[in-house]
Amino acid sequence: MVTKAKRAQRRTDALSKERIIETAIEILDAEGESALTFRALAARLTTGSGAIYWHVANKDDLLAAAASDVIARVVTDVSDGTEPREAVRRIALGVYDAIEAHPWVGTQLSREPWQFAVLRIFEAVGRQLQALGVPEPAQFDCASALVNYVLGLAGHRAAAARLLAPDTDRTAFLTAAAARWAQLDPGQYPFMRQVAVQLPGHDDREQFLAGIDLILSGIGEKLR
């Protein structure tokens, strides 16, 4: 006989898209992109690997949903009433920090064309541009510029995280990269060699924000 308690228990244990996504995020966060397999996921959910396909179309679908989940938390958080430029900065930094915390989201964002996670960012940014008074025909271009910039960095940070052994520290990594750049052929790579000096001391997050401000300043020019 199935008691009420048992049914409640069942409902919690029952497989669902939400529970699958949640568990997928746990695995991705704890063990990285390569650890997410349907077998690992099924083991963690104490079910068969085929069962997952009842709730999720395939692995791409699962990853897209997981990324969309993480981004939704970040993007919704922008409080109203803030100055539009500042709001754009916050959205961008929110995405940046989310990728820092979940590098696999970066991979996902830069692989997705017009999936939900990206739409969410696009929408949030676009609204701020409207608030800023950007004329309608230019809004699409401006939003696209901001979003593409964010996604470019997303992919980049994710790639860096993939390379970085989990225990290496950042400064050591940057110093190593700088050393490699400093050894490039001076005839072919004068700029990289010059920049190499700045690399170890530079702050990724601030550089990211500097790029946002550059684009915002370009947008500001359009408003005059």
Place this chain on the structure above:
Amino acid sequence: MVTKAKRAQRRTDALSKERIIETAIEILDAEGESALTFRALAARLTTGSGAIYWHVANKDDLLAAAASDVIARVVTDVSDGTEPREAVRRIALGVYDAIEAHPWVGTQLSREPWQFAVLRIFEAVGRQLQALGVPEPAQFDCASALVNYVLGLAGHRAAAARLLAPDTDRTAFLTAAAARWAQLDPGQYPFMRQVAVQLPGHDDREQFLAGIDLILSGIGEKLR
């Protein structure tokens, strides 16, 4: 006995990193990213799949080298004497067109952190910023903004190409996307719904360039 002719023949037939990369690019261009396997590559090179590992560390190495090859052709092409802003536009469009012609390069660029292909773009852009008179401390940030923007679009276009069935035409695809956006929840996605109208008529390449100009304009502000 090994005649001179035979040795020459040997030299052409012999496996080499160059020949492997060349063949890999052929496969990637003709049949897409998923078609590049070591087995397919070995078959095309009439050799064993293990032989490839003598010349190439692994698949990542191979893909990075292939992308670097394609980008090198594009980036070197910038003739001297052009106005720096125009040169930046040409570099960016060169990368854009390369990705259009070889979508797999887009995937690769957005996955690579500081690999050769990206370094090449960074270097080319950085030099133009120097020529433009951007003060040294700001050069790194400005170059990074431009490159991240380009890479963001790279990933995006590659993803779109992955989705697009090889025979679908672009306008049909955009119209379909626009229709999907128009159906989004008006409360949650007002901006996307508004932009949906502009989507079918919009030119990706021009929008890309508009973003570059936005960043260049922001950089121009710094020069005053």
Place this chain on the structure above:
DNA sequence: ACCTGAACACCGTTCAAGT
């Protein structure tokens, strides 16, 4: 309706063995 888990059709990579 939902879940099981063996089976299928692949992968990248390794490595003893050859030339």
Place this chain on the structure above:
DNA sequence: ACCTGAACACCGTTCAAGT
């Protein structure tokens, strides 16, 4: 030094069979 190709240790996905 370079190449061969079978073998290994995986994948995502499917599907007959169960409940």
